[in-house]
Amino acid sequence: MQKASTQIISILLFLLAAPLTAAPIDEALNAYKQKQYHQAAKVILNSTVNLNALEAKNKLKVAIIFSKNAKLSKDIASKSQTTQQIFLESLLTENDKDKSIFLYLYLTDIYLQLEKYDDAEAQIEQFLSNSSVDVNYKNLAKIYQAWIALRKGKKDEFHTIANDLKDKHLITDMAIGFIQAREKQPIENNESLSNNIKEAFFNNRNVLTTRAGNYALRIFVANHSLEDAREIYNRLTFHAPSYTEKITTNKIINFYESTLADTLHSFYMEYAKNLLHQIKDDKKYGDTATFYLSDLLIFENDEKSANEYSNKVEALRLLPKKQSQLKAVRASTHGFLDGKRSRAYQVWKEAVENDKNDPFISADAVLMCLTVEGNCPTLVQTAQLAAENGKSKRFEELSRNVGRYFLAKNLEDKALRLLEYALDRSDMNSLLANEPILLLNLAEAYRANKKFAKSLQIYFSLGENFPVMRQIQDAVQGEYLFQQRSSGQSNVF
Amino acid sequence: MYFNKLLFNHHRLLVSGIISGFIALCLLSANSIAANGTLYYGESIKPDTLDPYTSREMSSLRLSELIFNGLIGINESQEIVPELAESWEVSTDKKTWIFHLRKNVSWHGKDNKPFNAHDVVFTVNLVKHPKTQSSHKTQFDAFNSVLALDDHTVKFSLTQKSLNSLSLFTFKILPKHKLSRYKYLNKLSSFSNQPIGTGPYSFLSSNTNREITLLANPDYFLGSPKIKKIIMQPFSDKNIMNQALTFNSLDMVVDVDPRHIDELQADSRFSLIGYNTLSYSFFAYNHNNALLNNKLIRQALSYAVNRKQMLKAFYNNNGAIISGPFAPGSWAYNLDVIPLDFDSNKAIALLKQAGLIKTPEGFIDSHGKPVRFNLKVPIEKNNESNKKIVLAYKNYLNKIGIEINLVFLEKKSWKKAIFAQHDFDITFATWAFDDASDIDDIFHSRYNTAWQNNFISYNNPKVDQLLGLALASTDHQEKRTINHKLHEILAEDSPYTFLWSLTRFAAYTNKLKNIQIHPYKFFENAHLWEFK
Structure with missing residues (x-):
């Protein structure tokens, strides 16, 4: 879920008015203002600042930075799965002679995230049928089989497979813990597993592979051990492959952890919520913190707290003006999650119809519909017309959200048109001055429309600020090569 | 309109400075250029030659894209688009390709000579000739032989199978009847400056300032172009080129100077489009x-x-x-x-x-x-x-x-x-x-x-x-x-x-519609471009 950059900047300026005590937070805010959100988070997390000891206003700042990263990481995760699926499936079609068996393993992972369990099952069987697989990967493949069973509702089968594993190493236990964490289940032998991870990677300083880092981070987040998670985060190389297979001297394939961006999402989200909870009763910043908590709960489509937060948002008083204007739309969105769908559709529709000249609220209404995966063809049509006719920069966010809505509905050509409108209403002269969420979706829309060079050019710029983007870049490069049909001309420009 | 263009050129020769430029450009803008269906576009580099082979510049390539066709084309979405070939077959080893050519395609010019398979064979042999000066010859190394099976069927044998063999057939076809006296092609041949093709636009004229006028080919096999003339004007000064655009003396600028992007982005009369990313x-x-x-x-x-x-x-x-x-x-x-x-x-x-x-x-x-x-x-x-x-x-x-x-x-x-x-x-x-x-x-x-x-x-x-x-x-x-x-x-x-x-940006007036810009070749489906 994305809000107007102006809105967030106004809050940050408001917060900046107070004297600062923590230099890393200043540095982080500078990076944040330049839309280098990952760098902003990294500065804070790499520092020695005890986040729990910060004063309320700094906690709010850090929470805003983390929540921005949480949302972006979720979108990166989704794009990563789509692009990696296409690329790995393309590799499967190549000649059999030099095929990597790891294609089956990594495709299993992706199919699992995409909830294609039969496909996942078929891939993992292919992987296991190969006799050359070593014991660690064989165990991992069996754990994937267990995961598929769990997703299909066969809890006992999960435990049977997990318990029957032989020659288990720490990474095997971490894989099981990772799955349980992702599935919001209690982690077996939680305490000893956590201790073993700490012993291996903190005390003995074992090499933290991307896979191990991904698993450990997720396990610590699930345990709410945020300081341990922070240490893992600081040691992870986000752009590194999970596994590199050298098939021949001239054929090398990098495989990536397709769940890493989602793990990052959960880490940022947990941290942001934790900090916001700490200050939600603060006299000065409590209302703003509650608004942001509500924002994150909507983003997570949290149904449990929907009723509570619908009322809470309505009752907020000490909010900056822009956020105050969004209260009705946000409250109705919690209502949507609480089952009051017709009311939400009505509020969003009215917001779009009554807000054509200054589309701040209508942009938010479209975003809300997108976030809760609603179906809003009428209001989006109205918003689309307003976005297409609105020429000023104020229409950037509306165009962006309508474009994202279309992309989510697989209407790629429409999505590209609206996202290009958004860029046209933003800063064309300096790509990275634009919202990363716009650039990410525009890059994906270009890819989906097979305009690969434009897509990769954006991903290249984004990758400089968001290293986890590498897995998308790699996959899109691969797809581009499979799809391109040109003859090989070069000219002097 | 010709008067206008002369005035503009004289202006550039005789006066300098923004104020005088402003006055002259205002005079120009008094006459609408859209009415006569002529699209003026600005380039910062004068094209060297106009045939598709002897030049190595994008400004030449853009023009040859309007004048010539290949057997096939490739659009921005990586789709193969039939051009002079209607259909094709390939052997199982991917080394032999047979193309069935369109009938009723004519070369530009009053004599309306029909295009046929012999033009294709001639083009390959001409470009492959050791003395032909072309940086695009490497593509032709893949052709082992080419043979006209009849007037509308041509067969290629490739030296080896490759990943994108079909893309080899995007090369532009030249007219045998105009070039038969040449064994090879170089920049000095008259054809290189007065080309004849089968494309949506035919070459009409080139003046001393290297302003090039193309005329719509009403018999274009993919449909008659909607804009009657396309005129390419070279500008040595990008500031003047930008002024020409903003004062309506140009409809399109191929490569906007980065200094002008913000200004054009804020001007609702124009659209900016990024291209040529590679x-x-x-x-x-x-x-x-x-x-x-x-x-x-x-x-x-x-x-x-x-x-x-x-x-x-x-x-x-x-x-x-x-x-x-x-x-x-x-x-x-x-x-x-x-x-x-x-x-x-x-x-x-x-x-x-x-x-x-x-x-x-x-x-x-x-x-x-x-x-x-x-x-x-x-x-x-x-x-x-x-x-x-x-x-x-x-x-x-x-x-x-x-x-x-x-x-x-x-x-x-x-x-x-x-x-x-x-x-x-x-x-x-x-x-x-x-x-x-x-x-x-x-x-x-x-x-x-x-x-x-x-x-x-x-x-x-x-x-x-x-x-x-x-x-x-x-x-x-x-x-x-x-x-x-x-x-x-x-x-x-x-x-x-x-x-x-x-990132290169092209800018064009919003009076134009159906604009598609190919990331490399620039003009894509130019026959469909039109003024509102």
Whole structure:
């Protein structure tokens, strides 16, 4: 879920008015203002600042930075799965002679995230049928089989497979813990597993592979051990492959952890919520913190707290003006999650119809519909017309959200048109001055429309600020090569 | 309208300054150019020739895209589009291709000569002729033989199977009846300046200022174009070109100067569209120069240049610093190769390591001669950004004790010096690539003769070997791995100082509709473009 950059900047300026005590937070805010959100988070997390000891206003700042990263990481995760699926499936079609068996393993992972369990099952069987697989990967493949069973509702089968594993190493236990964490289940032998991870990677300083880092981070987040998670985060190389297979001297394939961006999402989200909870009763910043908590709960489509937060948002008083204007739309969105769908559709529709000249609220209404995966063809049509006719920069966010809505509905050509409108209403002269969420979706829309060079050019710029983007870049490069049909001309420009 | 254009040219000759320019352009804008269905577009570089083979510039390629057709085309979405061929067949070994040609396609001109299979065979043989001067010949190396089976069927045999064999047939077809007296093609043939094709527009005229007028081909086989005339006007000054656009004397500018993007973006009368993402700029080092043949010296020159500062100062950071021979938008770019940092101390250390001697006046070679290089630059009058870049480069190298002698040459002389005579030490240029991102003709040692693209005489057996493997590979991931290796080797070997890749923007009036801009060829479906 994305809000107007102006809105967030106004809050940050408001917060900046107070004297600062923590230099890393200043540095982080500078990076944040330049839309280098990952760098902003990294500065804070790499520092020695005890986040729990910060004063309320700094906690709010850090929470805003983390929540921005949480949302972006979720979108990166989704794009990563789509692009990696296409690329790995393309590799499967190549000649059999030099095929990597790891294609089956990594495709299993992706199919699992995409909830294609039969496909996942078929891939993992292919992987296991190969006799050359070593014991660690064989165990991992069996754990994937267990995961598929769990997703299909066969809890006992999960435990049977997990318990029957032989020659288990720490990474095997971490894989099981990772799955349980992702599935919001209690982690077996939680305490000893956590201790073993700490012993291996903190005390003995074992090499933290991307896979191990991904698993450990997720396990610590699930345990709410945020300081341990922070240490893992600081040691992870986000752009590194999970596994590199050298098939021949001239054929090398990098495989990536397709769940890493989602793990990052959960880490940022947990941290942001934790900090916001700490200050939600603060006299000065409590209302703003509650608004942001509500924002994150909507983003997570949290149904449990929907009723509570619908009322809470309505009752907020000490909010900056822009956020105050969004209260009705946000409250109705919690209502949507609480089952009051017709009311939400009505509020969003009215917001779009009554807000054509200054589309701040209508942009938010479209975003809300997108976030809760609603179906809003009428209001989006109205918003689309307003976005297409609105020429000023104020229409950037509306165009962006309508474009994202279309992309989510697989209407790629429409999505590209609206996202290009958004860029046209933003800063064309300096790509990275634009919202990363716009650039990410525009890059994906270009890819989906097979305009690969434009897509990769954006991903290249984004990758400089968001290293986890590498897995998308790699996959899109691969797809581009499979799809391109040109003859090989070069000219002097 | 002709009067208007004359007035505009006179204005540029006789007066200078913004105010007088404003008045003259206001006069121009009084007459609407849309009414007569003529599209005026501005280029900053005059096209050298107008046939598809003898020129090596994008401005020429854009025009030839309007005049000529291939057997097939490839659109921006990577789809194969039938052009002069209606259908085709391929053998199971992918080495024999048979094309069935459209009937009832005529060449431009009053005689309306029909296009046929003999034109296709003629084109292949003409371009393959050893004396034909074309940087695009490499594509034709793949053809073992070509045969007209009848007037409308043509058969190709390929030397080897490759990943994108079909793409080979995008080459433009030339008219046998106009060129039969030639055995080969060069820039001096009259055809190169008065071309005849089968495309949506036919060549009408070219004046002394190299303003080129094309006329709609009403019999175009994909449909009669909706705009009657297209006129390309060259501008040596991008400021004047931008003014011409904003005062309605132009309908389109092909390459907007970065300084004007904000202004045009804010002007609701115009649309901006990014294209040509697969391009990059570089300083190239002539390996025939004994000093520049030394890798350490080339690396030193690359370390000495602060590319980040230049990109920020001259292009408002609207681009990406690159580390090797591919644009970042390419599938072949190796993301693990990091661009060299600016480090003048390291540059000096490398020069010393190469055997050069540092004196208070600068570096001298082992014979005691100051190290001095000629930097030859194509300079179109008032092309400020190019001037600034080469001046900055000269200053950076002066700071480490290398003397640079800047030589500004008119484009034609520059091309002759660089591509034909290889008479230079260093030059500054920009490559633009299609989606194949093929660097074979740029770095393979077999393409280092006159008018070929390896004009720096780069010769690295390992690179040659890998380029050969990449070309022959029929495995996508293998091809990518090989190109990543090439990126790594070429970044290390520094035959060029790889600079940056910029986003190019075209701007056009919103009076136009159905505009599709191909990322490489620019004009796409130009017959469908029209004024509202």
